Amino acid sequence: MVLAVLSLAMAAVLVANSFGIFTPDTKPEIFLAPARTAARFASSWLDTPNLGAPNYNVGVVPVAALFSIFDAAGIPTWVIMRLWRFALLLIAAWGARLVLRELMRDSADGRGAQVASVAAAVAYAANPYVVVGGATTPTMLPYALLPWLVVSWLRGFRAPSWRWAAAAALVLTGMSGLNAGVVAVLQLVVLVPVVVHACLVEGHRFRSVAWLVVRTGLIFVVLSAYWLVPAISALAVGESIAGVTESVGAINMANSFPEVLRGLGMWTLYGSGGDGWFEPGHVSYVLAPLIVILSFGGPVVAALGVRLTRSPARLFGAVSVLTGALVMVGTFPHLNQSPWGRLVNVAIEDVPGLIAFRTTNKAGAILELGMAVLIGLGAMGVAARVKAWWAKSLSLLGAVAVVAASVFPAMTGDLYTVPMNVPRYWTQASDLVNSRGADSRVLMVPGTGLPSYSWGYSGPDEIGPSLFRRPFVFRSASPSGGTYASNLLSGVDTRLQQGTLPQGTVSALAGYLGVGDVVGRYDVTDGGSIGERVESNLDSDPGLTAPAGFGPQDAAHGASNAATVRAVAGGVPTTSATARSASGTLIVDGAGTSFPNLQAAGLLEGQPGLLLAGALDSTQLQEALRDEGRVVLTDSNSRREASNTDPVRSGPLLTATQDPTSTRALFETSEQTVAIVRGNARLTTSGRGLLFGPHATGQVTQAFDGDRTTGWQFGNFGTGVGNSVLVRFNTPRPASPITLAPMQGGVNRITTARVTATVSGRQVVKDVTFTEWNTFPVQVDLGAGTVSAVKILVTGVAGDGGGAVGFSEITIPGVSVRKVDVLPHTLMSRLGDAAKVAGVDPSDVPVDVVLRRSVGDANGLSTEEHRLEREFTLDQERSFSPSGTVRLAGGVLDSRIDELAGGQGTVVADSSSRVFNNPSQRASMAFDDVGGEPDRETAWVPNEPVVGEWLTLKFPERRLSSFTITQAATGAHVTRALVSVNDGEPFEATLVSGTSRVQLPEAVDATRVRILLTARAGDGFVRFEDVGLPRVAPPTELPDRCAVIGTVDGKPLRADIGASLQDLLDGRPVPFRACDSTLRLAEGRHDVGSVADFAIDDLRLASAEETPSENLRPRVEVLKHASASMDLRITGNCSPCLVSSGQAFDPGWTAAAGGRDLGKPLVVDGFAAGWRVNAAPGDVIHITFGPARAALAAWLISAAALLACLGLLVVGVRRPTVTARAGSRVDARDDEVKETLP
Structure with a gap:
């Protein structure tokens, strides 16, 4: 009766919190579109939402399938979620009660045992862990079933049989393979207390115990084959995601022993950002003193359970708490690890696959089960000793207070942290998208780091899969799909958000991705003017139709509506699978990030095939050249740090010897664009630099570029003191005064610095004091002699803000330092031999050079590169026609602008x-x-x-x-x-x-x-x-239309800018063509340099070689299309052609034509798995994701194993009773055990 009343109370609390609001505790599509989600995740390949990826999360299927039953019955989504949470907590509580009764055995009856059972059930179902760390389905489901696993094993040890092994395996399988089964596998740590209890308390032989566990494991593997097999094949994807998301240090920042003992320590509880606490409704666990004190009530009562009773259950409880706590603590404190912490860290970081277990807090079920057992014993001990009515009343009130404090957010209506009542305008938008035919993709723009909507929802999963029936794609800052796909999407989306994406790029991308509809999503938090920038680009795109708008304007960040839908002009593609002519294919020496540059250069007209040179072996390169391929040298495959949270943020270009923590660069270092510092001095910085990166701007070389508008930045958040730069001269120079110009324009500023120079073998030290004014540099006299090195060390800063400090210029007479981006030259070194083998004259191969300066936003105010400085290599002498876009340089003098305008x-x-x-x-x-x-x-x-x-x-x-x-x-x-x-x-x-x-x-x-x-x-x-001083005369004559905007190999590059002069004077970039129509460059290395007045944004050196004639696009009929397989019938123009699966490249893709294997896949269209095919009309191309066959077999094996286990449990023949061995400490009453189901 007590448990029934408590169950009703629990149900009331679960329903009352956020009443009527859907609050997903896992992927929202599992609740909002369960049937579609179950069907999608049943495949070993996911076509949504990242252009496709191997599926490591097949464990979603049983849960989504269960929810689909309730959804089909018309039960509201928010009610389904509450029923699910109630069922899990009820199962958890009942299981904890059974565990305690199994452990107590001979004292399982009577009033004391009843008190213990109730206390254990309440303690396991109502504690801080189920509110915070265990509040998601992937964690809560294993949490609820863990007690039942323990019961199955305890009973199986007493009566060893395949039936109990099957029962335990079914429970373990029931924990599901959500998130690759990481949490379920982590629960196996409970074997430590279970085996200790079985061997030391009940006296079972270890061999017998181990054999039952092994049998359980064998059955579990077979039962779980349906998710284990695809998870193993997708191991690389899972590791790549784990490697770029939360670090081990961040996850283990707060899981100290005191915190995990009270069921907390999950890092999200303690984290905060620009919008405040990550979990504002739960911070009472940290900030409310009374709640903090009462939350230790559970551990205190558990300690009483050890002290006040002599129950055999004590050992299991204590070992569970100790084992669970050790695992949960993990590497804490991460910066000063214990031997145990170092061992855990090495295992997670160095053992393949174990990085998935880095969130050690997910082992909380083991600790909480042990805590529940000990709390039950503690309650029984207290009840036996408390006799007076007032003492019983105080004890009861204390218990209520501890339980209420343990789940305090539930008492205040803050139990659920993720509200998700999708606005009606989104369902209207999805209705329009879903009404269109075919299986073309839906592209949502702009991309995002962590989806966060102004109407409440914030989480790792986008809403697209919950809304759209067709395959859905968006750009995520975290590369959860293939590396090629992530690279391509990031290149387009970054510039779309910056407002610098060339016109028509989105529709061009749609043509390569098989996109039928482009959805603008603007109802986000902290979007600034993102809606205005993105809509402006989409409105100007000739390949997109007029938008249909949905939702209010006030949530759209400058757009007309919160959501917009545009169809791709020219008809909706049937699927993402397609074919393109192999003739005239672009062989891009770079990465998918070059896509906008190729569009701006006009190279994507007609949608030619795209091949990445770094992904081509010798034979494939030869075939591409034989097919009249066009080589394009780009600086797009840049070796730089990437942000996994901010979609437009990246670090500076790195040298070949610098290793980025996370990067989108493809291939080996020799295939990447890298930085080289040229000049007669070497720069070495030390100190903390800029915190919370990556930061593209503010590199030390910018303090030596002669441009007062750039500078070396460091020391944000008060960390300026101690930063230094050491300048070592290649050859000693005569001493002369150096000039230091600090960047004093913000709230924070540099007050003092120390200059230490090595002059004629002796140390010269000068202390420098700066004014607060930005325009007053300080000269430092080093005296007479020869200088070999100078070190500038910041010794004092002022200001209370979080901004950076720095130096706009450090001028050392005679010192020249220049950072240059060097393009890879591997393709150029391969081109000659490959062309000869292909029977092609290398001089007939068109070679374009397409360069893009890292401009930042459309105004050029957040740029990494203030000048275009490049080096590239040619295989032989070639002729080019230069063109591109240019703007006035930020550091150009005002008077010089007047001269350029014609003032004399x-x-x-x-x-x-x-x-x-x-x-x-x-x-x-x-x-x-x-x-x-x-x-x-x-x-x-x-x-x-x-x-x-x-x-x-x-x-x-x-x-x-x-x-x-x-x-x-x-x-x-x-x-x-x-x-x-x-x-x-x-x-x-x-x-x-x-x-x-x-x-x-x-x-x-x-x-x-x-x-x-x-x-x-x-x-x-x-x-x-x-x-009121003399007037500056207006222009009296037209300026020279040809101006020197840069240099090539030190020679002036003159461009016609006269027609766009006014736009140039207004600060906008303008197109240009070289005044000299042909630029002849010799074999070898070439240098593109800058001048003081102009900054080139884009430079295209177009090949003067004759281009191939236009080719007809292959005609393809789609016979079958599924996520992991498709059949295409060629109906014409495929001799040869490039057939694309339309799915992100993975070596597991296979293809066959007429029973002939087409070999390993190519990277086509910059991202997809494809093949070069010679096919006659009527030929059918069968494309399949290879692991899909094994995955299908695994489903069948798991289904057969499930039927066998159920049959064994239901109709199996009872094995003979087992008699305890002589000398066993098992009670004689246990010699015969009924084999009842757990």
């Missing part, structure tokens, strides 16, 4: 900065006029923080006694400035909003005025709309 006057204006490096906000905008009157529509707008910035004007000599400064009438304005005339002693001027008059101390014949800003007020940007 004698009045010259310059400034220290312009906001966002925008050319239209330059100094001369404060000295222009319209019809003889000051132009107030334009202005000089200095960069933040304004104080310390300056404005200068040089003009023909004139008498000057005063002048005016006009600022914006409202908003931010400068309040004080220092004015210097003819570089004389400055005097202070007080300024106001609007117009101020600056009175000189005396009239002078002036030729130069300098205004240094020293104080400001108000919010926003300061605008100097007019300064």
Whole structure:
């Protein structure tokens, strides 16, 4: 009766929390689309959501199939979830009660045993672990069944038989293979307390015990073959995902012994981000003192269970707690590991496959079961000793308080952390998408790190699989699909989010991926203006139809609707499987990230085949050249650190000797674009650098590039002190003063530094103090002698913000340092021999060079590369036609911009900065006029923080006694400035909003005025709309249409920019073509360099060799299409052609035509498994994922094993009773054991 009442109370709490709201505790599609999910996950290959990947999660199927029954009955999704959680907790509680009764044996009857049973059941079903660490289905299901596994083994040890082994195996199998069965396998640690109890307490022989466990394992393996076989074949995928998600150190940051003993320690409870705590509803376990104290009540009562009773169950409970705690603690403390922690760390990091077990907190069921047993004993001991009514009442109240504190979030309505009531506009959008025919893909943009929606849902799984019946793809920051697929998607999505994706790229990508609909998803948290940027690109895409909008605009981050749907123009493809002509295939020396660059270069017109050179063996390369393939050299396969949480974030380009922790670069180092630092000095940095990377900007070489708008950055969050750079000269140089220009523009700044130089063999140390102004560098005199090395060490910083500090320029006379991106040259070294074997003249092979500067956002404000600096190699002399896009460099002088605009006057204006490096906000905008009157529509707008910035004007000599400064009438304005005339002693001027008059101390014949800003007020940007000094003359003649925008091998690259001059002056990138139509380059290495005035964004050196004629696209009829197999009938134009499975490349894919094996797959279309095929009309191509055959056999074996086990349990013949061996400590009553089912 007590347990029944408590069960009803538990059900009420589960239902009352987030009443009516769906709160998934695992993949949402398991609840929202269970039948479709079960069918999809039954395959060994998943076509959703990452362009396909081997399926290590087949264990989803039984759970999803179960939910599909309730879904078919019309039960609301949120109710299904509550019923599931209630059933699991009820099974868990009942199982814990049975475990205690089995362990107590001879004292299992009576009032004390009843108290113990109730206490154990409550303790196992209501503790912090089931609220936090065990609150997901993959963890809760094994948690609920663990007691039943223990009961099966305990009874089986007493009456050894295949029946009990089968019973235990069925329970273990029931824990499912969710998440590759990691949690289920981890529960086998419970064997330690079970075997200890069986051998030491019940006196069973170890051999007998071990044999039953082995039989259990054998049956379990056969029963679980349906998920074990595909999980093993997908081991590499699982390891790659684990390797780029949470680190062992992060996971083990809080699982100390005290925390795991109270059922906590799961890292997500203690983590926080920009939006606050990861689990805000559960932080009472950490922040509420009373809850923290009461949560230790369970361990205290468990200790009483050991102290107050002599039950044989004590040993099992104690060993379970100790074993579970040891496993849960893992490597804690990770930075100062114990011997046990080091052992665990080595096992996880070095033993293949064990990284999947890095979240050791998932062993909590073992600890909690032991704790429940001891709590039951403790309750029994206390009940036997408490006689007075008031003492019983206090004990009961204390127990209630401990239970309430243990599940406190459930008492406050915060039990569930992930609400997911999908808005109606998403179901409307999915209805439209699902109404279209065929099996074409659905592409959702933009990509994301962790899906987080403004309407509440946040989790690792996107909503697409829950909504769309067709295959679904989106770009995830974590590469959960194939490496080629991840690389391709990241290349397109990153630039889409940055606002720099070339027009038509999304529809071009859709053609290669087999996408029929593009869905814009904008109702996310912290999206900024992402909706506006993405929709602008999609609206301009000629290959997409007009959008259908769904949902409100206020949640769309600049888009017109929260969700949009566009069909791909030209008809919906039947499936993602397709074929392309092999003739004219692009042989890309790079990676899929080159896709936008290829589109911008016009190379994707007609959707030619795409082959990655690094993935081609010699024979495949020869065939591609024989098919008139076109070679494209790119800098796309860049060796850099990648972020696994932020889809647009990456680190700087690395050298060949630097190993990234996580990267999207493909192939070996020799096939990657790497960084090399050229010059006459070597740079070595030390210190903490920039925390919480990766960070693409702020590399030390940017302090030596002569550009004041770039710099070496470090020391965010107050870690600036101790950072240093050591400059070692290749050859000693005469000592001369060095100049240090710190970046003082933010809240934080460098106050002091120490310069240590090796001068003529002796150490020269100079301490330097900096002002808070950004524009005042400091010169350091090193004295006389010869310098071989200089070290600059930051010794002091100021400011309370989290921003970085750094140096914009470190100038050492005569020192030149230049970072260059070097393209791989492996393909060029292979090309000649491969062409000859293929019977092709190497000079007839078209070779293009396509280069792209890492620009960052569309405005170029967050760029890694402020200049395009490249090296590439050619196999022989070749001719090219240069073209691309270019913009004004961020560091170009204001006066130089005036010259480029055609100004030739004698009045010259310059400034220290312009906001966002925008050319239209330059100094001369404060000295222009319209019809003889000051132009107030334009202005000089200095960069933040304004104080310390300056404005200068040089003009023909004139008498000057005063002048005016006009600022914006409202908003931010400068309040004080220092004015210097003819570089004389400055005097202070007080300024106001609007117009101020600056009175000189005396009239002078002036030729130069300098205004240094020293104080400001108000919010926003300061605008100097007019300064009453001589006017900067407007352009009097058209500028030269041909300007030097860069260099090739040190020679000027002249480009025609005249037609786009105004766009250039407005700060936008503009297209260009070289003024000299042909660029002839010799065999060997070539260098693309930059100039001070311009920054090339894209450079294409188009081959002058004759291109092949247009080829007809093969015609294909899809006969059958499933996730792991497809049949295509060729109906024409396939001699030869490239047949694509449309699924991410995996070596397990196979293909055959007319019974002939087509061999190992190629990487086609930049991501997919495919084959070069010569086929006649009517030939059928059979494509299959190889492991699918073994997976199907595994399903059949598991089904047969299940039937056999059920038959053994239900109709099996009873084995003879087992008599305990002589001398056994088993009670005589146990000589005969009824073989009842657990």
